[in-house]
Amino acid sequence: MTNESYRQFCPVAMAAEVLCTRWTVIVLRELIAGSTRFNELRRGVPRMSPALLSKRLGELEQAGIVKRSRIPGPPEIEAYCLTQAGRDLQPVVEAIGMWGQKWVETEPSLENLDPELLMWDMRRNLNTDPVPRRRTVIEFIYPELPESQRKWWLIVEPDRTVDLCHIDPGFDVDLYATVDLRTMTEIWMGLRSVANAVDREALVLVGPRALIDTMQSWLGLSPFAAQDKLAG
Amino acid sequence: MTNESYRQFCPVAMAAEVLCTRWTVIVLRELIAGSTRFNELRRGVPRMSPALLSKRLGELEQAGIVKRSRIPGPPEIEAYCLTQAGRDLQPVVEAIGMWGQKWVETEPSLENLDPELLMWDMRRNLNTDPVPRRRTVIEFIYPELPESQRKWWLIVEPDRTVDLCHIDPGFDVDLYATVDLRTMTEIWMGLRSVANAVDREALVLVGPRALIDTMQSWLGLSPFAAQDKLAG
DNA sequence: CCGGATCCGGTTAGATACTG
């Protein structure tokens, strides 16, 4: 069931036994970002098999990092929540991410683009403060992608909740953003600014001036975008 | 040769591909602590096979974390040194260790005691400032261990270098410390003080008063000993 | 839909021995 121990009394080894198994820190990133349900977590780690995710969640529960609770139904739903020990892992995950942003060459990772992951992250981090206090709809169009992944809608409701759809919700669209996936991912990662992408015509915005001019501020970036890159 | 990618553009995933494979952070801990040669690293990870250590060092070199350099001989010797990217991993390893010290139950790890690891760590962290400015020899005796691991000598030379022997160097001994391995490990990890162990007669010190009274200060503790424990 | 369990083939890690 569990991994063989390193058999060292050093705290680094003790922690690494739990944390440094395949996929574990990625799952922790999702939990820290706020995901709580099994299939919600799956969206954040689409290439991880559900069997392995289930196993890892069990190990994290065993280690006191995650607590499983049953939300009364129907449908009866399981929620995975971080304990205090789990929330205390945020500095660890952040340190790993900061190092990755600073030192890992981007080129290889920019070959692994995923519009669903990107849009999901954008939804999570969108800053609603600069957005008008009525329902605002932004449509992203990735012309080079197949039909099923081409169009995405971000919807900011008057109550400041943000929804993401990949089928047309039928609302009037305030802002259209036509862009290639790589450019949008680079913007999200802080490797390029909105203005730069517009200048190079890699990003075409159609909509009210106010929404366009504030895009860099309402488009929440990756939590690691502020870290300068030294590699790649 | 290398691990399969997570295929995510997130910096956490990019970093985890390199860092979160088995044994990798333990090897990094050794490199950060100052080990540079292959067999020196092996002493810090005695349960890791040399084949895997060699493979990991190759991966770390590939990732730009370690640089291999040849020290002219004979004997010709290879040295593994951290690059700037490698030194930048210190906050990551420290964050992992701090979390481990705070949240991982100690009991299981205290079943995996190792006198050589412990003495090696003590040698590395010994604070020579409070030690007299002549050669000082401290003999540790673990009565419950087999002959080959029972006696260890820490030698502080006048030039402030510290040596560790596990065969009698033949010098006059200034201080004898008779202790069981578990108690000494608990002291090293900050779970118990020298005074407490002496009071409970788990640690018996024979030698000059000055050396005994200052032991807590010259005995450098684990870098994580300052972090309070909340689990186990 | 939600939350997994099962099976199978390929890869990785552990143990031990050996070499230039």
Add this chain to the structure above:
DNA sequence: CAGTATCTAACCGGATCCGG
């Protein structure tokens, strides 16, 4: 000193299937 070689056991990825 600094690694290879070899063999076996454990783990992982991918697909499929299942009960509520």
